[in-house]
Amino acid sequence: MDLVGHDVLNNNQAVLGYLELMLANPDLDRATREYALKAITNVRISTALVENIKRALGTRGLDPGTLRPINLLKALLQAERDLKQFFPARKISVTVAPKVDEAYAVGDAVAQELLLHAMVNLARLDREEKVVMKVTMKEQQCKGRTCWFVTIEDANAELPASVLDKDIEDVYTQDISTSAKLTGMLFARMIASRLGGEFNVKAIRGPEGKTGAAFTLALRKANKP
Numbered sequence: 001m002d003l004v005g006h007d008v009l010n011n012n013q014a015v016l017g018y019l020e021l022m023l024a025n026p027d028l029d030r031a032t033r034e035y036a037l038k039a040i041t042n043v044r045i046s047t048a049l050v051e052n053i054k055r056a057l058g059t060r061g062l063d064p065g066t067l068r069p070i071n072l073l074k075a076l077l078q079a080e081r082d083l084k085q086f087f088p089a090r091k092i093s094v095t096v097a098p099k100v101d102e103a104y105a106v107g108d109a110v111a112q113e114l115l116l117h118a119m120v121n122l123a124r125l126d127r128e129e130k131v132v133m134k135v136t137m138k139e140q141q142c143k144g145r146t147c148w149f150v151t152i153e154d155a156n157a158e159l160p161a162s163v164l165d166k167d168i169e170d171v172y173t174q175d176i177s178t179s180a181k182l183t184g185m186l187f188a189r190m191i192a193s194r195l196g197g198e199f200n201v202k203a204i205r206g207p208e209g210k211t212g213a214a215f216t217l218a219l220r221k222a223n224k225p
Contacts, residue, residue, distance in 0.1 A: 001057060005050045012047045016040060037089035044086045045124070048117060052187040055113065064196045067108040069222035072115075072148060073100070076135060079116040086120050087131070094119070096135045103137055105148045105219035107195050114191055118152055118199070118215045121184030125157035125213055132156070142218040147197055150219065155212035159203055188217070196220045 019036050022028060028036075073096070080094040105111060123131050134153045139146055163182070185201060192199040197218040206212035 001054060005054050008050050009047060012043050015043050019043070034089060041087050041089065045120065048086075048120060049183060051113075052117065052184065055110065056187055056190050060194075064106045064194075064220060067106055067110065067195075069104040069225050070107050070109075070111045070219075072103040072105055072111075072137065072150065072219070075112045075115050076150075078112065079119055082116050083119045083123065087123055089129075090123075091130045092123070092133075093131070094133045094135060096137070098136075100137055102224065103148050104222045104224050106222045107219055110191060111195060111219055114188060114195075114217060114219075115150065117184050118188055118217055121188070122152055122154045122157050122213060122215055124184070125159060126154050127158065128156045139221065140218070142197055142220075145196065146221045147218040148221055149216055151214055151216045153204055153212065153214040155204065155206035156210070157206075157213035159201065159211070159213045163201060185215070188215070192217055192219070 019040050022036050023033060076094070076096055080092070083094070084092045107114070119133065122133065131154065136151045136153075138149050140149045141147070142149070160182070185199070189199040197220055199218070200216045202214050202216070204212045204214045
């Protein structure tokens with residue numbers, strides 16, 4: 001995985017470099033520019049997939065108690081900024097409401113990446129050019145501990161129908177047509193569990209009677225460092 005991951009990440013970085021050179025051309029026509037921006041999204045998602053695999057392997061036997069607390073409010077702001085880099089051709093808006101004074105959770109950089117990739121995978125399920133996400137936070141018990149439950153909603157995200165009836169792991173192994181959309185969710189659940197929390201997916205009511213999606217990430221509450 002280290003060897004393959006190293007080569008894939010280097011190749012992806014080279015592709016991104018060429019795409020950015022294309023976009024720097026002031027004479028680039030609109031259609032080509034849009035294709036280049038979409039290509040950037042796909043390359044970055046490919047990179048995220050490799051990094052998710054490496055992260056999942058690296059968290060085997062992880063002791064959450066060895067990780068520093070993370071400021072969830074700052075992590076969400078950073079995740080929003082990074083999310084826009086994943087989807088440069090789309091308009092991204094993330095709101096946190098109601099706001100809490102402070103919220104710290106176990107997880108360090110692992111939790112930071114977990115929040116980002118939950119957003120990335122939710123955005124992948126949204127086909128609109130304008131992506132609007134709403135984040136809510138609350139304290140709740142999880143696995144016998146007090147946790148912060150971070151719920152990210154997108155009223156335009158379309159969950160594969162099979163996810164509404166089965167567990168993510170079952171769908172991933174049985175329905176190959178939707179596996180690509182579920183990879184990020186599967187890794188999120190694995191890593192959240194290793195941090196002592198959990199990751200859940202549910203359908204919500206979207207606009208005009210449509211069904212949207214919500215991802216809920218539970219992370220163990222920590223004291224302010």
